[in-house]
Amino acid sequence: MSTTYTIGQVSTALNIPSSTLRYYDKLHFLPHLKKSASGIRQFDQADIDTIRIIECLKLAGLSIKEIQQFTQMLAEGDASLAKRQQFFHQIRQNFIQKLTQMQQTLAVLDFKCAYYDQAAADGTEALVQKNMSLSSVIPDQPALPTNSPV
Amino acid sequence: MSTTYTIGQVSTALNIPSSTLRYYDKLHFLPHLKKSASGIRQFDQADIDTIRIIECLKLAGLSIKEIQQFTQMLAEGDASLAKRQQFFHQIRQNFIQKLTQMQQTLAVLDFKCAYYDQAAADGTEALVQKNMSLSSVIPDQPALPTNSPV
DNA sequence: CCTTGACTTAAAGTTAACTTTAAGGATTAT
DNA sequence: ATAATCCTTAAAGTTAACTTTAAGTCAAGG
Numbered sequence: 341m342s343t344t345y346t347i348g349q350v351s352t353a354l355n356i357p358s359s360t361l362r363y364y365d366k367l368h369f370l371p372h373l374k375k376s377a378s379g380i381r382q383f384d385q386a387d388i389d390t391i392r393i394i395e396c397l398k399l400a401g402l403s404i405k406e407i408q409q410f411t412q413m414l415a416e417g418d419a420s421l422a423k424r425q426q427f428f429h430q431i432r433q434n435f436i437q438k439l440t441q442m443q444q445t446l447a448v449l450d451f452k453c454a455y456y457d458q459a460a461a462d463g464t465e466a467l468v469q470k471n472m473s474l475s476s477v478i479p480d481q482p483a484l485p486t487n488s489p490v
Numbered sequence: 491m492s493t494t495y496t497i498g499q500v501s502t503a504l505n506i507p508s509s510t511l512r513y514y515d516k517l518h519f520l521p522h523l524k525k526s527a528s529g530i531r532q533f534d535q536a537d538i539d540t541i542r543i544i545e546c547l548k549l550a551g552l553s554i555k556e557i558q559q560f561t562q563m564l565a566e567g568d569a570s571l572a573k574r575q576q577f578f579h580q581i582r583q584n585f586i587q588k589l590t591q592m593q594q595t596l597a598v599l600d601f602k603c604a605y606y607d608q609a610a611a612d613g614t615e616a617l618v619q620k621n622m623s624l625s626s627v628i629p630d631q632p633a634l635p636t637n638s639p640v
Numbered sequence: 641c642c643t644t645g646a647c648t649t650a651a652a653g654t655t656a657a658c659t660t661t662a663a664g665g666a667t668t669a670t
Numbered sequence: 671a672t673a674a675t676c677c678t679t680a681a682a683g684t685t686a687a688c689t690t691t692a693a694g695t696c697a698a699g700g
Contacts, residue, residue, distance in 0.1 A: 346646080346647080347646090347647075348646065348647080357688085357689075358646095358647090359688075359689055359690075360687090360688065360689085362648090362649090363687080363688065363689085378647090378648085378695080378696070378697095379647080379648055379649090379695090380646095380647060380648080380696095381647090381648095389624070392624075392628075393598075393602075393624075396595055396598045396599070399591065399592070399595045400595055400599060403686075403687090404686070404687065404688095405686095417615075418613070418614050418615055421606065421609050421610045421613070421614075421615060422610050424606050424609075425603075425606035425607060425609070425610045428599060428602045428603050428606055429603055431599060432596075432599040432600070432602075432603055435592075435595070435596060435599055436596070438592075439589075439592055439593075439596065441549065442549070442585075442588075442589055442592070443589075445546055445549045445550055445585070446582070446585060446586070446589065448543075448546045449546070449550060449578060449581060449582040449585055450582070452543075452578045452582075453575075453578045453579055453582055456571065456574050456575035456578055457575060459571050459574075459575070460571045460572050460575045463568070463571070464568050464571075465567075465568055465571060474539065474542075474543075478542070496676080496677080497676095497677075498675095498676065498677080507658085507659075508676095508677090509658075509659055509660075510657090510658065510659085512678090512679090513657080513658065513659085528665085528666065528677085528678090529665090529677080529678055529679090530666085530676095530677060530678080531677090531678095553656075553657090554656075554657065554658095555656095
């Protein structure tokens with residue numbers, strides 16, 4: 341019989357509202373979660389670990405439905421090991437793509453910081469507009485039609 | 491008189507729905523956007539550049555309201571240069587924090603991939619549960635009360 | 641004994657960021 | 671010239687992920 345915790349304790353410890361934990365339970369995010377005779381949820385360490393992985397999956401950009409796919413696999417036990425392996429490799433691939441895109445975004449922010457550092461020093465945007473080009477940082481936009489349409 | 495583009499051309503070129511471009515206009519994201527006598531929007535290169543920066547700010551996690559703050563500064567011209575400088579430095583700081591957190595998340599995903607690679611090879615999760623610990627990758631959880639509350 | 645506070649449920653409400661609809665005017669293709 | 675395709679507006683609808691509300695149970699403290 342391992343130690344268990346009430347929803348309030350878990351809420352405080354992980355800094356997640358109780359309402360959210362109940363919502364997760366309703367979505368079957370915690371397939372092993374037990375309840376007392378009077379209906380009180382009893383979280384054990386495995387449940388808490390699952391919640392922490394769910395937080396991680398959310399940070400990785402997964403939707404509720406995608407997380408449900410995962411927790412359903414959890415409920416299937418060892419039979420779903422290969423599926424879970426594939427699942428995480430896929431998530432990781434997508435996540436690395438997202439990280440790469442964010443590096444690009446950081447480059448733009450770096451550029452804009454340098455741009456406004458110079459503009460503020462100049463007291464005007466006019467000079468810097470001539471001399472600093474965003475296209476040095478991001479790929480040029482897809483071609484627009486060259487005719488004036490209006 | 492520089493070349494201008496219709497909303498449809500911009501929509502196609504930047505792969506943003508026309509409805510979204512109109513929505514942005516309604517929110518005053520494009521302070522310099524002109525309209526023809528008959529009310530047709532005429533996007534010029536500066537407007538397009540602004541849209542691309544807005545896309546970047548969205549990727550950086552800014553809300554519509556925060557983007558509105560920025561476009562309002564744009565409308566103020568050189569008078570807002572110092573504000574815009576601060577704005578971008580702040581955005582950049584927050585963004586770097588987010589990137590750092592994502593590196594952490596990647597570490598968890600790496601762990602989970604290795605975990606399930608081994609589990610799938612073993613054919614069971616039992617072994618790997620004993621031998622691989624997530625806490626090697628993420629800081630231990632904040633302490634939970636040690637008494638069993640139920 | 642009765643109040644306080646944590647817990648329960650189902651269901652309605654919230655927020656952000658679009659997206660669609662309805663009703664109609666202007667431009668382009670055949 | 672006339673149908674198709676763009677454009678306009680204001681307003682209502684959508685979706686995700688919670689969050690709040692209403693109504694009620696239950697155990698412990700003064």
